[in-house]
Amino acid sequence: xxxxxxxxxxxxxxxxxxxxxxxxxxxxxxxxxxxxxxxxxxxxxxxxxxxxxxxxxxxxxxxxxxxxxxxxxxxxxxxxxxxxxxxxxxxxxxxxxxxxxxxxxxxxxxxxxxxxxxxxxxxxxxxxxxxxxxxxxxxxxxxxxxxxxxxxxxxxxxxxxxxxxxxxxxxxxxxxxxxxxxxxxxxxxxxxxxxxxxxxxxxxxxxxxxxxxxxxxxxxxxxxxxxxxxxxxxxxxxxxxxxxxxxxxxxxxxxxxxxxxxxxxxxxxxxxxxxxxxxxxxxxxxxxxxxxxxxxxxxxxxxxxxxxxxxxxxxxxxxxxxxxxxxxxxxxxxxxxxxxxxxxxxxxxxxxxxxxxxxxxxxxxxxxxxxxxxxxxxxxxxxxxxxxxxxxxxxxxxxxxxxxxxxxxxxxxxxxxxxxxxxxxxxxxxxxxxxxxxxxxxxxxxxxxxxxxxxxxxxxxxxxxxxxxxxxxxxxxxxxxxxxxxxxxxxxxxxxxxxxxxxx
Numbered sequence: 001x002x003x004x005x006x007x008x009x010x011x012x013x014x015x016x017x018x019x020x021x022x023x024x025x026x027x028x029x030x031x032x033x034x035x036x037x038x039x040x041x042x043x044x045x046x047x048x049x050x051x052x053x054x055x056x057x058x059x060x061x062x063x064x065x066x067x068x069x070x071x072x073x074x075x076x077x078x079x080x081x082x083x084x085x086x087x088x089x090x091x092x093x094x095x096x097x098x099x100x101x102x103x104x105x106x107x108x109x110x111x112x113x114x115x116x117x118x119x120x121x122x123x124x125x126x127x128x129x130x131x132x133x134x135x136x137x138x139x140x141x142x143x144x145x146x147x148x149x150x151x152x153x154x155x156x157x158x159x160x161x162x163x164x165x166x167x168x169x170x171x172x173x174x175x176x177x178x179x180x181x182x183x184x185x186x187x188x189x190x191x192x193x194x195x196x197x198x199x200x201x202x203x204x205x206x207x208x209x210x211x212x213x214x215x216x217x218x219x220x221x222x223x224x225x226x227x228x229x230x231x232x233x234x235x236x237x238x239x240x241x242x243x244x245x246x247x248x249x250x251x252x253x254x255x256x257x258x259x260x261x262x263x264x265x266x267x268x269x270x271x272x273x274x275x276x277x278x279x280x281x282x283x284x285x286x287x288x289x290x291x292x293x294x295x296x297x298x299x300x301x302x303x304x305x306x307x308x309x310x311x312x313x314x315x316x317x318x319x320x321x322x323x324x325x326x327x328x329x330x331x332x333x334x335x336x337x338x339x340x341x342x343x344x345x346x347x348x349x350x351x352x353x354x355x356x357x358x359x360x361x362x363x364x365x366x367x368x369x370x371x372x373x374x375x376x377x378x379x380x381x382x383x384x385x386x387x388x389x390x391x392x393x394x395x396x397x398x399x400x401x402x403x404x405x406x407x408x409x410x411x412x413x414x415x416x417x418x419x420x421x422x423x424x425x426x427x428x429x430x431x432x433x434x435x436x437x438x439x440x441x442x443x444x445x446x447x448x449x450x451x452x453x454x455x456x457x458x459x460x461x462x463x464x465x466x467x468x469x470x471x472x473x474x475x476x477x478x479x480x481x482x483x484x485x486x487x488x489x490x491x492x493x494x495x496x497x498x499x500x501x502x503x504x
Contacts, residue, residue, distance in 0.1 A: 025380050026054045029373055034259060035350075036248050037065035038367035038374065041281035042381045043288055045360045049385065051281055057245040057368065060261060067281040069243040070230055071366035072265065073351040074275040074344025078199050079311070080218060081273040082124050082327025083290070084206050086307035087221050093209040096121040096310070096326070103205045106171075108178035114187055120205060122188045123198040124326040125315040129184045130195045131504055132416040132484045134160045135176060137438075139200070139268035141166040147264035149347040149370075150419075150438045151252045158421050158438050159497030159504075170204040173197070173270045182417065182504040185485050192316045192324055193485040196274040199327075203273030214273055226286050226297040231279040235265055238278045247348025248369040252439070259369055266346050275344060281364060284353060288362040291340065291355040312340050312357065318483060319465060320398040331395075335388050343375065350374045354382055354394065361385050370439075373462070397465045401451025407431055410453075410468055413494060414479040416486045417504035422479065431455060 030038065037055035041048065053065030088094050094103065100118045101107050109115045114129055122128040137144065137160050145162075148155075152162040167173055177197060185193055203214040210217045215233045223231050230241050238244055247265065250257040268276070279287075289297045291312070294305035314323030314330045323330045331339040334356070341354035350372035353364035363381050365374040375394060383392045404410075407426035414422045419438030424431050424447070431447035447455040453468040453476070469478040469485065479486045496502045 022050075022380060022384065023054075026377055029376060030055050033373050035367055035369050035372040036259070037069075037245065038350075038365055038372065038377065039065050039067055039069050039071070039281045040363070040365050040377060040381060041067060041285045042363040042385060043285050043292070043361070044385050046289075046293075048285060050381070051285060057243060058261075059246070059248070063243075065245065065368075066243060068230070069245050069366075070238055070241045070278055070280045071245050071351065071368060072247075072275075072344075072346055072349035073277050073279055073284075073366065074346040074349045075196075076342050076344040076351050076353060077273065077275045077277040079327040079342050079353075080222060080277060080287075081199055081202050081206070082311055083222060083303055083307065084214075084218055085120060085124060085202060086310055086326065087303050088206065088209050090304055090307060094120065094205070096124060100201065100205070103208050104174065104201065106174050106178075107201070108174070109184070110182060111184045114184055118188045120202065121315070121326070123195070123202050125324050126192050126194050126198060126483075127189050127316045127324075128195060128198050129186050129188050129190065129193075130177075130197055131182050131185050131193065132195070132418040132420065132486070133177075133180060133182060133197055133504055134164075134417045134419065135167065135173065135197050135200070136268075136271055136274075136418070137162075138164045138167045138176070139173065139271045140266045142168075143264055143267040147262050149249045149252070154252070154436075154441075155419065155438050157498055158415070158419050158436070159417065159500070159502045160419050160438055161500060168269055170200075170207070170270045173200055174204075180504070181502070189316075191485065192318050192483070194483040196271055199274035200271040203270070206273070222302060225300060225302045226283075226290065227300075228279070228283040228286060231277060231283045233272055233276050233278070235267065235278075241280075243280075245348075245368040249347045250370060252441070262348060265348075275346060279366075281366060284364040284366075285362075288353060288355055288364065291357055292360050292362055312338070319395070319467070319480070322395055334394065335386070335392055337386065339394060341378075341394055345371060352378050354378055356382070356386070359386060376462075395465075397450065397456055397463055398454060399451070401454075403449040403451060404453070407449070409476055412476075413489045413491065414481070414486045415489045415494070415497070415502075416484060417502075418484065420481065420484065420486050422481065422486065424479075433457065 036059040039053040041051040051067035057065040057069045247262045248259040251260045295303040295308045311326045337356045343352035350367040352374045355362040365378045421436040423434040433445040435442045450456045457464045467480045471477045
């Protein structure tokens with residue numbers, strides 16, 4: 001790549017398989033999924049193959065989406081945070097093997113023996129042992145109260161207090177983790193379970209180690225060297241951009257859950273390292289260069305090749321064939337290619353990026369509604385660039401195996417502090433799956449046995465793999481769902497959530 005960075009886009013109809021059908025595929029998907037708009041970018045060997053928008057950034061005003069439209073990226077932010085930690089390691093300000101308490105000595109939890117063993121690397125790979133907690137609703141409480149994306153009545157029923165005092169500072173987050181009622185999932189490093197709180201703590205570590213705010217460090221050490229022009233944490237700065245999307249989110253208090261427009265973005269100050277970046281496809285395509293060119297953007301060094309390699313090294317298994325590195329998911333063998341990707345979701349935000357460093361191929365998708373099928377859009381683009389079958393998925397279903405003799409042992413309630421509540425009921429030949437959570441409500445879903453304790457959920461033509469977890473005595477104690485470990489609960493525990501006495 002030359003000093004100018006990514007070269008100009010290839011012609012409007014890029015020369016890769018299925019290009020002629022890509023526009024129709026995306027348009028059909030938007031229509032079926034009721035997504036107002038999205039923007040897509042694809043890159044191959046230093047050239048932008050495609051960068052454009054589909055649908056509307058503002059549905060009511062009929063303003064089109066484009067590659068310049070600014071969206072939230074939610075948890076894609078975690079990869080930026082991991083880069084920042086590794087950048088500090090390059091400077092000698094910290095090491096990823098450092099115990100967290102070396103940088104945050106006030107870190108306390110209900111399990112002191114494990115608290116002291118948590119390292120920065122454990123947080124970077126979601127292997128700390130912290131369970132899913134409702135922190136994100138309290139760190140964003142001020143904006144949520146102005147325009148809640150959920151039904152407050154449901155929130156209270158599942159243990160998320162809509163009247164909880166806002167958590168506005170890292171000190172408040174540390175105090176919350178030291179006083180909240182929860183049990184660890186296990187010792188640090190033993191198992192993967194996605195943790196927004198862990199990345200919030202990494203934001204505090206970056207501030208302590210650098211002597212700068214988290215936001216300033218990323219802007220000065222990553223955003224500017226990479227040549228970003230529309231990437232920010234600041235809503236005020238964001239709204240000065242020529243194109244900013246409107247957010248669209250379901251009205252959870254309405255039976256039909258129609259998508260409603262909102263300009264109220266989720267804001268917080270102490271979980272920003274977990275999901276607060278706002279940007280557009282143009283800047284993200286430059287960001288992908290970091291992974292495709294060993295830490296360089298436009299030939300300019302942003303981070304070392306060693307840091308990029310550390311991020312892309314599998315650290316802990318998420319599911320068969322899929323691992324997590326530092327701030328990014330890694331699939332070592334995606335049809336003969338190494339694949340790394342991350343997605344994100346918040347109110348009015350769905351996002352995903354993917355890179356295949358050895359093939360020098362990457363892409364990103366940003367959409368302006370909750371739970372949009374951005375993965376299918378990016379899979380269509382990436383598989384087209386690689387000449388792979390359209391059926392290829394970033395996350396595969398493992399091969400089928402012997403099915404369980406009985407489904408009765410899986411029955412029960414599985415609940416987490418993030419408001420994920422699932423009821424599992426055995427039926428003839430399958431499990432019935434009913435969501436009763438704060439932001440996900442769906443009833444009558446079917447889980448088909450797929451071998452051992454693994455099951456396949458089929459919904460709307462899509463498939464997802466879930467697995468139940470046993471303890472050492474062989475009893476079912478949890479469910480791996482949405483990259484989280486969600487514990488099984490007795491019916492006697494459920495009323496405790498409403499009274500704030502549930503032990504997460």
